[in-house]
Amino acid sequence: MLVSKIQTSLAYEVSSASEFFLNMLVSKKSQLILDERLHVGYVNRHGVESVIHFQKNIDAVGGRFASFTAQEGTVGVEYTARVVTNNERRPADAAIYSISRLPKKTIPCLRPSRYCESDVLSAQVQSLFRAQGDGIALVESIIDWIQDNIQYEVGCSDSTTSAWDVFEKRKGVCRDFAHMAITFCRALNIPARFCVGYIYFDEPPQDFHAIFEAYLGGRWIKFDPTRLAPPDHLVVIARGNDAKDTPFATIFGSIRTTRMRINIVQEDPYSDFRVAAGDEQQAIIGR
Known part of the structure; x- marks a missing residue:
């Protein structure tokens, strides 16, 4: 098992x-929260400090989010958590299921979506990967192609960039790499979904990270098309068809982000402990 200690600090x-x-x-x-704390502080335009009360919610795709209203001034958000996740190596092989054999809940992950235009890129993908093996070997060949053809470049894309844009421009960041891989998988009849969370990188800075x-x-x-970190080390925040379903922040109003710091420490003290895949945590545990 892997224990991740997360500290996130945001200011607006x-x-x-x-x-x-x-x-x-x-x-x-599919992961257990040992402890977590969220604090939202506020300083109004006269310099008076207070605490903002927030609500915890669950969205349509199962993501947990905090909501609150802030007036003119500055907002500081501090979030800490210790989380236990499975850290098992993936199998050496796993086959692609025929459409008739797929669970019905995976079918939406075969369809084109806002950032993953698998229908538009279908012909190119079929041509590139027609004879590239099966299962994990095929998905790894998709990642190999992305590594060889797409440049990782911070700041080269924005919230409107789709897989088609990345395919044309040949550069992107983790979100773009994930969208590209998802698009290729869906074009080959492999259900694929977007996954975001916290993960430790060997080289800073730490940040939110997207895989698929x-x-x-x-x-x-799990696969990480950037190959920046082991994908099973990701502490999941949310999953969805693409980034449209999993925004880290949705803010209605006039704001400016002034701080975003993330610190992650990961260790493996629970080698004999397991979290059943798909299980919803019933209680906060401490060990």
């Missing part, structure tokens, strides 16, 4: 009354 300048929806709380599915999961051999298997 608020120019007018704004509504915040922060999707930064770790998921309770492919449905192979009867289970969802």
